[in-house]
Amino acid sequence: MRAHPMVGDVLxxxxxxxxxLLMLVAQANRDEGQPWYVAIPxxxxxxxxxxxxRKYPLVTAYVILxxxxxxxxxxxxxxxxxxxxxxxxxxVVYVGRKQAALYLVxxxxxxxxxxxxxxxxxxxxxxxxxxxxxxxxxVLGEFVGARRAYHAEVEARLHLLExxxxxxxxxxxxxxxxxxxxxxxxxxxxxxxxxVVQADGASYALRSNPEQAERAVRTISETGxxxxxxxxxxxxVLRNEEVDGExxxxxxxxxxxxxxxxxxxxxxxxxxxxxxxxxxxxxxxxSLGVYRIVQESLTNTLKHAGPGARARxxxxxxxxxxxxxxxxDGAGKARALVPGPDLPGGNGVxxxxxxxxxxxxxxxxxxxxxxxxRVHASFPVRLDP
Numbered sequence: 001m002r003a004h005p006m007v008g009d010v011l012x013x014x015x016x017x018x019x020x021l022l023m024l025v026a027q028a029n030r031d032e033g034q035p036w037y038v039a040i041p042x043x044x045x046x047x048x049x050x051x052x053x054r055k056y057p058l059v060t061a062y063v064i065l066x067x068x069x070x071x072x073x074x075x076x077x078x079x080x081x082x083x084x085x086x087x088x089x090x091x092v093v094y095v096g097r098k099q100a101a102l103y104l105v106x107x108x109x110x111x112x113x114x115x116x117x118x119x120x121x122x123x124x125x126x127x128x129x130x131x132x133x134x135x136x137x138x139v140l141g142e143f144v145g146a147r148r149a150y151h152a153e154v155e156a157r158l159h160l161l162e163x164x165x166x167x168x169x170x171x172x173x174x175x176x177x178x179x180x181x182x183x184x185x186x187x188x189x190x191x192x193x194x195x196v197v198q199a200d201g202a203s204y205a206l207r208s209n210p211e212q213a214e215r216a217v218r219t220i221s222e223t224g225x226x227x228x229x230x231x232x233x234x235x236x237v238l239r240n241e242e243v244d245g246e247x248x249x250x251x252x253x254x255x256x257x258x259x260x261x262x263x264x265x266x267x268x269x270x271x272x273x274x275x276x277x278x279x280x281x282x283x284x285x286x287s288l289g290v291y292r293i294v295q296e297s298l299t300n301t302l303k304h305a306g307p308g309a310r311a312r313x314x315x316x317x318x319x320x321x322x323x324x325x326x327x328x329d330g331a332g333k334a335r336a337l338v339p340g341p342d343l344p345g346g347n348g349v350x351x352x353x354x355x356x357x358x359x360x361x362x363x364x365x366x367x368x369x370x371x372x373x374r375v376h377a378s379f380p381v382r383l384d385p
Contacts, residue, residue, distance in 0.1 A: 009051045012086070016047040020077030039076050046071045046079040050086055057094040061087035061103055065110060072114055081130075085137045092141025093148065100141070104134060178354070189348060190299040191227030194267045195220050197302055201268060219266045226263075253287040254279040254315070254322075257294055261313065264298045269328075270310045271298065277317030286379045289355040290315065290324055293363075296348045297326035297375040305330020305373070322379045329372040352377070 020043040024036065046067050049060040064087045071080040084107060092100040111130055202216035230252075252260075261271040279287070294313055301311045309330030316323045349365055352375070356363035361379040368374045 005054050006051065009053055013047050013051045016050065016079045016082055017043055020047070020079045023077040034074050034076065039074070042067070042071050042074065042076055043079055046076070047083055050083055053086065053090045054094065057090045058099060058103075061091050062106075065103070065106055068110060069114065081133075085133055088134060089137045089141040089144075092138055093145045100138070104138070107134065188227065188231075190295050191223050193299045193303045194223045194263065197267050198223070215266075219263075223263065223267075252291045253284075254282055254290040255287070256291060257313065257315065260291070260295055260298065264302060264311070267302055269298070269302050269305070272310070272312040274312070274314045276315065279315065279317060279322075282317075282322065282381065283359075286322065286359050286361075286381070289359055289361070289379060290322060290377070292355055293324060293352050293375065293377050294326060296352055300348060301326075301328040301330060301373070309372075317381070320381055322381060324375075324377045324379075326375045327368060327372060 021040070024034075024039050024043070027034075028036070046064070049063045053060045064083045068080045068084055071077075088100065088104060088107065091103050198216040198220045202213040202220070205212040205216065257273060257275070261273040264271050279290075282290070294315075298311055298313070301309060305311075305328045309328050311326065311328040314323075314325045352365070353363045355361075356377050356379065359379055361377055364374075364376040366374060
């Protein structure tokens, strides 16, 4: 019935028609009532609109009201009274109180006219009965209408919750993709930059200084292995599984900067590393962010500072902040002095800024007045909940 509500309305229509036809047969047996060719069409016309009450509630109600007069006047059965009650209930449930009140007034006027035309000393009793019946139909319609409105609101809220859940899932996926993209950029950019620089140096020193060429090739091999290790870790995160039961390789932290500085020194850029304060115990995101910003800055020094450049990394932790500064004395001043979000450096600078802002920090990037390049970042030690 819920899937095909018109089926129930058709069954109700057939039941009302059956009752009226029974009354017609009973009257015919007593040689009373109207001729069948008058009664049957009026009976059908009286109850047929009930089958369409849900689809066209207001039209159905007024069609029933129009046929109620002749059907009741000829005393053709209970179809007129029952159909009128069903029509009032339907208008209350499916249309609204205002239209239902107007329809009730119209029904009352028609009923009073019928009672006045056929008035009898017992006329008040049917009038009171009709009034109570209409009141019962109104109350029942209010109850069912309230239930329908409640279920509609619940369904709307469930749909809204499902939509919000889907949107939250899409936002989480986008954020995770952005995080993985930053990680891939940092890993690949650093490793490729070191490999290219060392490969160029090895090609120049291959004949004149074989030992230096061998060291460069060894650095290339170590850098490539480390890059593959970090890429494998990222792929394990994407697959959300462990390979052959091995634990996932941990991400680098701020405490790994000494190894990073050694690799950059081996690549040909002297790096001075100064750490003031204990870096252990930092939040994992902040620790990784500090490491990646230092890695990206030294990678840019390796790629852009030019031959003979030196870099200095200073990390200072206080009670509330971790302050990071990376400067070099290379050819950074040759790059355009563009302020704001359009600073040079492409995805690397954008990634550093996103890491800093993600954890409530700040980032300043730009040329130094005396030449070279400076990156300064500051992170809060404790993240706000």
